[in-house]
Amino acid sequence: MGRRPDIITAVATAPGRGGVGIVRISGPDLSSLAATLGNGKLPPPRQAIFGSFHDSDGRLIDEGLLLYFPAPHSFTGEDVIEMQGHGGPVVMQLLLARALSLGARLAEPGEFTQRAFLNDKMDLAQAEAVADLIEASTVAAARSAVRSLSGVFSDAIGDVRDQLIDLRMLVEATLDFPEEEIDFLAAARAVERMQAIAAALRDILDRAEQGALLRQGLHVVLVGQPNVGKSSLLNQLAGHERAIVTDIAGTTRDALKETIQLAGIPLHIIDTAGLRDTGDTVERIGIERTWKEIEDADVIVRIVDARHGITSEDEGIDARLPSGVPRITVENKCDLAQLDTQLTETDQSTRIRLSAKTGDGITLLREHLLKLAGWHPHSEDVFFARKRHLGALSSALAHVETALEQNQALELMAEELRQSHDALGEITGEFTPDDLLGEIFSRFCIGK
Template identity: 60%
Template sequence: MVEKPPTTPRPEAGSAATTIAAIATAPGRGGIGIVRVSGARLLDFCAALSGKKPAARLATVADFNSADGSVIDKGLLFHFPGPHSFTGEDVLELHGHGGPVVMQMLLARCLELGARLADPGEFTRRAYLNGKLDLAQAEAVADLIDASTTAAARSAVRSLQGEFSREVNALLAQLIELRMLVEATLDFPDEEVDFLEAADAFGRLDRLQHRLDEVFDRARQGRLLQGGLHVVLAGQPNVGKSSLLNRLAGDELAIVTSLPGTTRDLVRGTLQVEGIPLHVIDTAGLRETDDEIERIGIARSWQEIARADVVVLLVDARSGVGEADRAILAKLPNHLARLTVHNKIDLAARGPACHDDADGVTVALSAKSGEGIDLLRQVLLRIAGWQPTEDVFLARERHLRALAVTRAHIDQARERLPLLDLFAEELRLAQLALATITGDFSADDLLGEIFGRFCIGK
């Protein structure tokens, strides 16, 4: 019999033994501020705070009182009894006036009553530990908060609603069924291959691989929505890098002059193209120089190039790619996507163009007039592998790694045939890798890393 992968122990609702509290609204002033509390049996906590024991899931007007009975604030009190709450424990929400001082006073009162300050992401972590969310859904909470584009927000909502998890669980079900067929034959070595063929085990493997590829492609698209594409503008001085950054961003982010070496440090801008964040970085002109400050800027430029997804090499359209530009191309890391832009076509009496060549893709444009800028945007999306669609998952790098490891083990499984014991072991490892996405199998240090990135109060 094939067992499910070992799961992270999840305590029963309320067994965390401590009550936690935090301000759940953003810092600063606002019309309304919220202090959130989660723990076990919080009605007595309510009574000590407000003199009331409110009905479940109904807004109750209440005074929030200090220890000496004076009123800290007047607002709305909500009580969500566990397990039917976000965390699976009793949850209180104190909706008061959104000034930072009154919020801190309410939080301090909650701490006086026995709560402790919540760690970053602890409310969502408790929701996961109490079975209210799986790990992919819990991460989608933070992704929705951090979404920088409309497309990213919509994809995060789909993951929060469990769409990504359902696809992963469907793959897990296929893996488990295939493992059951394979391991059922291990006790009958004389009939194992015939039995597997009769049970369509190899057809099941093909369908599993195909579905896994589809999920990986959708997740890879979602990774672009979440993290965006890091684009570095490189080239010799005075070829128009700063002008191109300003044109792409639609703002005067960088100083533009006719003097070479004007940009001495990195200048960054973020823009959206079809919902994909493009993080564009203007670098110092790459040349030999005796200027100490400019040398530091050039060193930082090479460091940024090493971390980039795409390097855009700008050259002057009037002179084309010269020896100095080829030297820059030769120094670029091999793994980087590269794009050559012939800028200043307005001065070279040329029109905008785009074509593939030995050094990657070449685009001719004018950063000054804007001609050819749309060509550049579309080429950047093509290099990133973006395909406009409405059903992507807002995936994280760890999700892609888990899917890639799963694919590798399934590929290895096929290569192990006809050694079915090794075939079965590769399927088991594939199942374990895939299960880490939803948290059916996760190390404690992975949980700490994930939830430690959340904001306090969530």
């Protein structure tokens, strides 16, 4: 998507009611528009002035603050105006209508941030961090996102990219002067430098994978027959009474979702209807939804009653569960079965014996969920990454490793290093196609 020199506007605060709401305007040369909104007086740059806002017919809308940010010292790099009024939805719509009457159009999702990217106020990774910070569901996720927004992730990518550029120049020079007796690559320790680049990429990829966990979390689906303790387990993991628990089979008739934090990772725990044959229409619909949730699961926690073990009905459920999805068998109600808590792990399966009622053994489940997620102890230097970032980093690393295998095939080595360089450029937006930019920013909220 190319530059759009027109004026855009949107409500920049969340929908609903609040003490303060903001309408943002961005575009080229908004000084006259700012003066109009300031009742004939141009606000001083970056200084809030108190005044009244009127509609196109001169009727009072609200009283509030007006700010004017002349380019390039603004979020978008263009002239930006903010009208800050009382945060009621009607007031915000009236202020938005005023901006539209002065020649602005309604902004598309993410268009303010997209203009900031196009005007070199931030790179693409930082732009994506804006949306990630807004959507962060845990403290650790928010801290990681703000680090990416400040450019820490981009700087790490930039350091590796600079090393690749130097190495590519060396290889190209060697190709240009093959008759020289001096082995440029050996003298410059090119192999060692490629190994260092590969090691740096592995470290960034590891930290990015941890950051992706913070961003996306883990979808954990609890499944099993009625009355095996799925809802009790959800309540125990959530730390409060989220689901209704009774001895009546079929109490849970629809999927209940609860997001909890585990080592900073958002775990989206989904309690589902008990799986059984039933003539109850409502319960049957709940069971159908259960199977849909199972299809999207990152981890399936199959719960059985420790007093009975795995029954033929449990084996029937097990046969229908999708292959390739990590699975934990929880033997619940070990207190009633008078059994100790226990974790048994083999290459094929994992069983955890616990009591969802007393909480005994819950720590074993929490720790194993983190293990399945791939989480390992890390400081706060993880990179809040998206799926496309992981793909680009993996591609960059693979090309460097292939270059190392080329030995003296310099033409092939040069091509692999070029492709690695290009892959890193996709992360920051240096080589990102316009259609991908459109897809990325379309997922932002309006007003951002």
